[in-house]
Amino acid sequence: MTETHATITPGAPAFPPxxxxxxxxxxxxxxxxxxxxxxxxxxxxxxxxxQLYARYGDPAYDAEVITYADLTDTGVRVDFRVTLPEGGAAVCVLRARSHDGAEVGRDEVAVSARPGARHATAQHRITTTARPFIGEVVRCRPAG
Incomplete structure (x- = not known):
């Protein structure tokens, strides 16, 4: 039996048998x-x-800038506080930026907490290549 117009629904394609x-x-x-x-x-x-966060994340190392001061043409002093595991140590990366946002200085600073303490306060002077506008902590990671 072949398909005819009567057996095909409207809009359906008709294929030869x-x-x-x-x-x-x-x-x-x-x-x-x-x-x-x-x-x-x-x-x-x-x-x-x-698993990747447990291996590579640093949730226990948190840093905050308390203040930055003594802005000169050759440097800036950064005071900062680091939260560490109890009695732990960290290496923090500090940087200074100029008014246009360019990085003009960078240093790594070792910070350690007293036994039983979870916080450490540190002060460091970053030497710069131009006049800085701001000093900041980029990140902290476990020492070693």
């Missing part, structure tokens, strides 16, 4: 399988993220 093989029925959707695969992917990515 036997020319393109057997037409497939629409596939059955499996939404549960898709959701399970998506959940497994999210769980795997969360596990990898947690």
């Amino acid at each position: 036997g020319r393109y093989g057997r037409r497939r029925e629409p596939g059955r959707r499996r939404p549960l399988l898709v959701w399970l695969l998506a959940a497994a992917l999210v769980a795997g990515l969360a596990l990898v993220t947690a």
